[in-house]
Amino acid sequence: xxxxxxxxxxxxxxxxxxxxxxxxxxxxxxxxxxxxxxxxxxxxxxxxxxxxxxxxxxxxxxxxxxxxxxxxxxxxxxxxxxxxxxxxxxxxxxxxxxxxxxxxxxxxxxxxxxxxxxxxxxxxxxxxxxxxxxxxxxxxxxxxxxxxxxxxxxxxxx
Numbered sequence: 001x002x003x004x005x006x007x008x009x010x011x012x013x014x015x016x017x018x019x020x021x022x023x024x025x026x027x028x029x030x031x032x033x034x035x036x037x038x039x040x041x042x043x044x045x046x047x048x049x050x051x052x053x054x055x056x057x058x059x060x061x062x063x064x065x066x067x068x069x070x071x072x073x074x075x076x077x078x079x080x081x082x083x084x085x086x087x088x089x090x091x092x093x094x095x096x097x098x099x100x101x102x103x104x105x106x107x108x109x110x111x112x113x114x115x116x117x118x119x120x121x122x123x124x125x126x127x128x129x130x131x132x133x134x135x136x137x138x139x140x141x142x143x144x145x146x147x148x149x150x151x152x153x154x155x156x157x158x
Contacts, residue, residue, distance in 0.1 A: 034090040057116040111155040
């Protein structure tokens with residue numbers, strides 16, 4: 001098991017994370033550029049070496065009900081990989097070239113949810129379409145109707 005200091009040294013190699021000291025000597029590391037409400041990547045790293053890393057949208061990790069992975073017995077390599085994947089899961093998603101080609105010069109907005117799913121809201125010929133990838137999901141007469149739908153489904157504008 002890595003010590004508290006060894007884990008701190010690994011975590012601090014990620015410049016995009018900001019250290020936040022919390023109670024009982026524990027430390028959180030936040031990713032302030034997160035496109036979601038979730039900002040803690042490392043949660044309650046304790047001087048005894050125990051702590052958690054957020055992996056809520058990463059299917060290859062066993063998480064608790066809050067989407068956290070216990071890192072008590074992680075190797076340096078595994079800890080670095082988990083943190084890298086966590087940051088990536090909380091980052092903005094780029095539109096693939098094939099989707100960008102469909103959108104063209106139309107007015108578009110990106111909307112994401114906490115599962116890291118991306119929808120595109122596109123104004124096309126005076127109607128508002130919502131796309132999931134290349135698939136048309138919904139069509140609305142006004143932007144307001146489309147926004148209400150997206151918000152009701154748990155999406156936020158990115």
